[in-house]
Amino acid sequence: MDTSPVIRVRGLVTRFGPQTVHDGLDLDVERGEVLGVVGGSGTGKSVLLKEILGLIAPSAGRIELLGHDTAELGRAERTALQARTGVLFQNGALFSSMTVAENVMLPLKEHTDLPPALIAEVARVKIAMAGLPPDAGTKHPAQLSGGMIKRAGLARALALDPDILFLDEPTAGLDPIGAAAFDTLIQGLQRSLGLTVFMVTHDLDSLTSICDRIAVLVDRKIRVGTLAQHLADPHPWIRDYFHGPRGRAALDAKERNQARQLAKG
Amino acid sequence: MRAAEPVAGTLAKDGTAAELARIDAGPEDGGWRIGAAGRWTLHAAGSASDALDRAQKPEDGAAVRLDLSRVEALDTVGAYLLNRLADRLGAEGHAVEVVGVRPEHAALFGAVRDAGKAPPHAIERDHHPILDMVVRTGQTTVNAGKELLDLVGFLGLVTVTFGRLILRPSRLRLTSVLFHIEQTGLNALPILGLLSFLIGVVLAFQGADQLKRFGAELYVVNLLGISVLREIGILMTAIIVAGRSGSAFTAQIGTMKVNQEVDAIGTMGLDPIELLVVPRALALMISLPLLAFYADVMGLFGGAVMAYATLDITFGQFIRQLHTAVGINTVIAGLIKAPVFALVIAMVGCYEGLKVSGSAESVGIMTTKAVVEGIFLVIVIDAVFSVVFSMLGV
Numbered sequence A: 001m002d003t004s005p006v007i008r009v010r011g012l013v014t015r016f017g018p019q020t021v022h023d024g025l026d027l028d029v030e031r032g033e034v035l036g037v038v039g040g041s042g043t044g045k046s047v048l049l050k051e052i053l054g055l056i057a058p059s060a061g062r063i064e065l066l067g068h069d070t071a072e073l074g075r076a077e078r079t080a081l082q083a084r085t086g087v088l089f090q091n092g093a094l095f096s097s098m099t100v101a102e103n104v105m106l107p108l109k110e111h112t113d114l115p116p117a118l119i120a121e122v123a124r125v126k127i128a129m130a131g132l133p134p135d136a137g138t139k140h141p142a143q144l145s146g147g148m149i150k151r152a153g154l155a156r157a158l159a160l161d162p163d164i165l166f167l168d169e170p171t172a173g174l175d176p177i178g179a180a181a182f183d184t185l186i187q188g189l190q191r192s193l194g195l196t197v198f199m200v201t202h203d204l205d206s207l208t209s210i211c212d213r214i215a216v217l218v219d220r221k222i223r224v225g226t227l228a229q230h231l232a233d234p235h236p237w238i239r240d241y242f243h244g245p246r247g248r249a250a251l252d253a254k255e256r257n258q259a260r261q262l263a264k265g
Numbered sequence B: 001m002r003a004a005e006p007v008a009g010t011l012a013k014d015g016t017a018a019e020l021a022r023i024d025a026g027p028e029d030g031g032w033r034i035g036a037a038g039r040w041t042l043h044a045a046g047s048a049s050d051a052l053d054r055a056q057k058p059e060d061g062a063a064v065r066l067d068l069s070r071v072e073a074l075d076t077v078g079a080y081l082l083n084r085l086a087d088r089l090g091a092e093g094h095a096v097e098v099v100g101v102r103p104e105h106a107a108l109f110g111a112v113r114d115a116g117k118a119p120p121h122a123i124e125r126d127h128h129p130i131l132d133m134v135v136r137t138g139q140t141t142v143n144a145g146k147e148l149l150d151l152v153g154f155l156g157l158v159t160v161t162f163g164r165l166i167l168r169p170s171r172l173r174l175t176s177v178l179f180h181i182e183q184t185g186l187n188a189l190p191i192l193g194l195l196s197f198l199i200g201v202v203l204a205f206q207g208a209d210q211l212k213r214f215g216a217e218l219y220v221v222n223l224l225g226i227s228v229l230r231e232i233g234i235l236m237t238a239i240i241v242a243g244r245s246g247s248a249f250t251a252q253i254g255t256m257k258v259n260q261e262v263d264a265i266g267t268m269g270l271d272p273i274e275l276l277v278v279p280r281a282l283a284l285m286i287s288l289p290l291l292a293f294y295a296d297v298m299g300l301f302g303g304a305v306m307a308y309a310t311l312d313i314t315f316g317q318f319i320r321q322l323h324t325a326v327g328i329n330t331v332i333a334g335l336i337k338a339p340v341f342a343l344v345i346a347m348v349g350c351y352e353g354l355k356v357s358g359s360a361e362s363v364g365i366m367t368t369k370a371v372v373e374g375i376f377l378v379i380v381i382d383a384v385f386s387v388v389f390s391m392l393g394v
Helices: A045-053 A075-082 A100-111 A116-129 A134-138 A146-157 A176-193 A204-210 A227-231 A236-243 A245-264 B042-054 B076-091 B103-117 B129-167 B174-184 B186-214 B217-258 B261-267 B272-311 B315-325 B328-335 B337-354 B360-392
Strands: A007-016 A019-029 A034-039 A060-065 A085-088 A164-168 A196-200 A213-218 A221-225 B021-028 B031-040 B064-074 B096-099
Touching: A007 A045, A019 A045, A019 A060, A019 A221, A034 A045, A034 A176, A034 A204, A045 A060, A045 A164, A045 A196, A085 A146, A100 A116, A100 A134, A100 A146, A116 A134, A116 A146, A116 B076, A116 B103, A146 A176, A164 A176, A176 A196, A176 A204, A176 B103, A204 A245, A213 A227, A213 A236, A221 A227, A227 A236, A236 A245, B021 B042, B031 B042, B031 B076, B042 B076, B064 B076, B064 B103, B076 B096, B076 B103, B129 B272, B129 B337, B174 B186, B174 B217, B174 B272, B186 B217, B186 B272, B217 B261, B217 B272, B217 B315, B217 B328, B217 B337, B217 B360, B261 B272, B272 B315, B272 B328, B272 B337, B328 B337, B337 B360
Parallel strands: A034 A196, A034 A213, A085 A164, A164 A196, B031 B064, B064 B096
Antiparallel strands: A007 A019, A007 A060, A213 A221, B021 B031
């Protein structure tokens, strides 16, 4: 099995005019892990995501996706690489003029030459795997609730069986029960599909429950570690983040969950 | 987990032999064995379908062992195809046993099997094309009728609000009214002036061409006077305003609706009609007659310039002839329509804006609708005016 990192960022610098967002940022995302990315507002979480996806060019530095430098790829190679990444945008970014099934079928139609009947069947399976009811496929995005839009967006992101799944605030705007269900869904899909997940989030419960490692954007750099390592970090922002009242509550919930599972097991 | 594939070329349908999906089937002691091997992935799905089609069918009623132990790579599509094979064999009366699922494929295989179990939603019944057309025609007619009724209701609502404001004029938003007069009136002057001038030029030119044959060049002035003052000036104005301001009203109010600003107005005990609709309607009813008069002047001016250039009719002659050709009645017959058109355009624009629902997409749809409906109603009402005027002998 290939053990090289699926995402490797080296010396990333991002400047917007006089403002420096990232300054010499390094990051490795290992195959098959769930990485949560956190940081205060304006620390460049979304910018980092867009740079890795190739939507924004960094001011300096090198970004490798699945072993390929994204800046050096030709058009055809870039397209092929994009077919191996799936993105769930914050508000779903479903095409509003198409039904959910058509949204999921679009990448399959564009990137493969499967027969149309099989594409429709695969789309149906993906929609079911994303936890949507069967009749959701014929609906338009405007007819769906926030949680269902996220699930439909996830089904579309998974259409081509990507290696890497990028999630931008997947649980934002969901109620706690919906958010927990979405976490479970992502975890289940990650395990069964063998995905690498890069997740920008503010949801402390998601961080504590499904992330293998957590990357914190502070001081224009990134600090990656497990939850336990971050809990021991003396950096004031990280301490406030994980030891603040909300951080404590999420950690307590995690401990209670583990205790319950131990008692059950 | 799948091994890294070379990036370029992974999308090719056929790879090397090792990258294809294969099936081998044959009898084994007391039953039938189907072995799947190779890559069962999206990119090899073509070969997988072929392999499934070519595979030898088991004898009727034989127990089938589906062996997946030699599957090298599996993704959702491959898992779906293998599950479908198992389901189909099961439906044909075979006892199917799936064996040898590799541990790294087990979770995916199970997840796809569970997802595939969800019943496909009911397939829509076949439609009859002609019947469908009749149904659609009926629905469109009923909807158009409802919409018209709604619009009349909205007009009533706005009228009542107007009435309340007349009783308590201090509640009228004067700043807002003046702002919209500037937006819909003052800012429309350049485009409206230019277009009216050009229409005047075109009318004079075409008219002169025809009237020259009878030696009746001077009657170009009559033609221009009647057509511009009665119809063309006001119609041009109304159509341009419907396109410029009616659509702007829908877009403004629609965007506020999407941002829930209209809801916020409601929760603060304010009236969206009073705050948003009345100032716009009032502003348009003030600015449109002024614009129409301006369009009349510009249209006649364009005609006069053309008449001078091609027919040597001086401005003095033009004015004198205009005096004999049209009376004040003609001017009034044109301008009296202006406030009515203004009200219609403002009503349609604001009504469609308030009907925007949630999404940004519907702002675009409603804006288009407002322009089309606005222009449609303006022309219909203009026709009604013509009929009424001819009956009154104006």
